[in-house]
Amino acid sequence: MTPVEARAPKRWPLAVLAVIGIGLILAPVAFGMFSKAPDGASMMTSFSPFMTRHRLDGFQADMRDVGNAVAQGQQAIRHPGRARGGNRLLARVAPQFASFARQWRGVDSDMGGMLVKIKANLPNYQAMAALPSFRLFPWFFVIPGAILLVLAATGLARVAAWRALRWVAVVLGIALVLAPVGAQMFSRAPKGAQMMSTFKTIETRHHLRRIQGYFSEMAVGQGLVQLELVPALRHTDLGAAQIQARYPALHTLDASWVHILNDMTPMIAAMSNNINDYQAIASLPSFRLFPWFFLLPGVLVIVIALLGDRRRGRGAAERERPGLFNPVNQGVT
Amino acid sequence: MTNRFKLRLIAAAVSAMAVPMVAAGPGLAAQQLHGVFHIGAGSYIRMGTPSGGFFSNPYSKDANKTYTTFLSGGGGGIRTDVAQNAPSPAFDSHGNSLANSIITPTNFTGIRFGVITTLQPKFLLSGHRITGYLRHLYAQWNKQTFYQGSIVHGTYRRRSHHYTLTWHTEVHGGPFDGYTGYWHLQGTFSP
Numbered sequence: 164m165t166p167v168e169a170r171a172p173k174r175w176p177l178a179v180l181a182v183i184g185i186g187l188i189l190a191p192v193a194f195g196m197f198s199k200a201p202d203g204a205s206m207m208t209s210f211s212p213f214m215t216r217h218r219l220d221g222f223q224a225d226m227r228d229v230g231n232a233v234a235q236g237q238q239a240i241r242h243p244g245r246a247r248g249g250n251r252l253l254a255r256v257a258p259q260f261a262s263f264a265r266q267w268r269g270v271d272s273d274m275g276g277m278l279v280k281i282k283a284n285l286p287n288y289q290a291m292a293a294l295p296s297f298r299l300f301p302w303f304f305v306i307p308g309a310i311l312l313v314l315a316a317t318g319l320a321r322v323a324a325w326r327a328l329r330w331v332a333v334v335l336g337i338a339l340v341l342a343p344v345g346a347q348m349f350s351r352a353p354k355g356a357q358m359m360s361t362f363k364t365i366e367t368r369h370h371l372r373r374i375q376g377y378f379s380e381m382a383v384g385q386g387l388v389q390l391e392l393v394p395a396l397r398h399t400d401l402g403a404a405q406i407q408a409r410y411p412a413l414h415t416l417d418a419s420w421v422h423i424l425n426d427m428t429p430m431i432a433a434m435s436n437n438i439n440d441y442q443a444i445a446s447l448p449s450f451r452l453f454p455w456f457f458l459l460p461g462v463l464v465i466v467i468a469l470l471g472d473r474r475r476g477r478g479a480a481e482r483e484r485p486g487l488f489n490p491v492n493q494g495v496t
Numbered sequence: 497m498t499n500r501f502k503l504r505l506i507a508a509a510v511s512a513m514a515v516p517m518v519a520a521g522p523g524l525a526a527q528q529l530h531g532v533f534h535i536g537a538g539s540y541i542r543m544g545t546p547s548g549g550f551f552s553n554p555y556s557k558d559a560n561k562t563y564t565t566f567l568s569g570g571g572g573g574i575r576t577d578v579a580q581n582a583p584s585p586a587f588d589s590h591g592n593s594l595a596n597s598i599i600t601p602t603n604f605t606g607i608r609f610g611v612i613t614t615l616q617p618k619f620l621l622s623g624h625r626i627t628g629y630l631r632h633l634y635a636q637w638n639k640q641t642f643y644q645g646s647i648v649h650g651t652y653r654r655r656s657h658h659y660t661l662t663w664h665t666e667v668h669g670g671p672f673d674g675y676t677g678y679w680h681l682q683g684t685f686s687p
Contacts, residue, residue: 375545375671379545382551383554386553386554421606424607424638435669435671
């Protein structure tokens, strides 16, 4: 083996590395990540005020307040006081309140179920939020891809330089392998995928319309309690203190209604404003695959960069010798 | 020059002058209104739901709870020569709007809403017809602002100063996404 043979690496590994580099650069373009990833980041930011145990407990407490008021309102209508004027008023409220109570069963079941699902996904949301910002994700592919492409192109142009550059490629490969490990993607990304799967039935225009309808029904119900039921009860032989003592949930709903509105309408707004963002991020490949999008190219880069150190055969090496005609070096091929 | 040719020439000249005059007619006749549209009894907003019905506001003072009626605020109504911006702060701690210039903040489901303009509107009168450029109008409720601007149309009777204005604007985004605000204002205009 001549000294020239010892220095000359094979060219095909460089070509493969260049292809991997191009693949990494093009992957986020092909998936539309440059537009979709910021949408995902925006969605995560919009959800953050609501995705806390305290806030979700608060929504469930709001639902309980309405539910208790419905139950006690029905009870008050069934067992009115003795004054006739009040009974007449209660009789007038009764059909509307019965209608609201029926609607409430559906609202409570659907919206309550939604809150249970969201709460169960709180750890999944937190895992997803702990990942690096979605805005950065496309660059996690493009930057290593570009570095790899430059390394491979330099190696192809100046074969002698590749002996040193391949170690940079190995380090880059190791970084690609370690990135998902460091960001705990193997545990967090599947959780994110699970959350995305749960939100598939929540973040839809159709579901939003239902929730908006529930809000409207709750508003009508609260109005019935405050503006008709409680005034009707005041016309019975019950005093204000007795009404409050006997039907505390009616008073609680009245007292907490503005808080419920303050609480729920921003949540409905967040649901509404993020439907498109959710759809964008849901159209990306499953989150479960993301760690592998780093790990597999990383392993390939390491293996190929190391293989690239294997010496070429005599014939190929001869073409690298200075002074001899080399169609590759002369730009003929 | 034959008579027929003369006639044709005259007809061409007349139509050459008449066409732009007819086209510009409404513009020529239109007069810009400067003053205050006082918002009187019978003015309302209805919130059309995406499914086609109307949102019922239990706190409405109208017998039909899908009509939320309101009256002028401290500024007397819609002023043509100024923007009636939101005060600072725009809301109290409960989310009630503090914007009380155009309308008196009015209860909607337990929280009062107000109306603001961020640019001065422009109203043109042509005959009895008003065309208003009220594109920078917003409703504020529960610490949120909803775009409700539009080109509005209505009528005005000079003798009685009585006017009507109507328009509708769909809400995009937020808790009322897909709802449509149907507005009707009536009252007197003070030039």
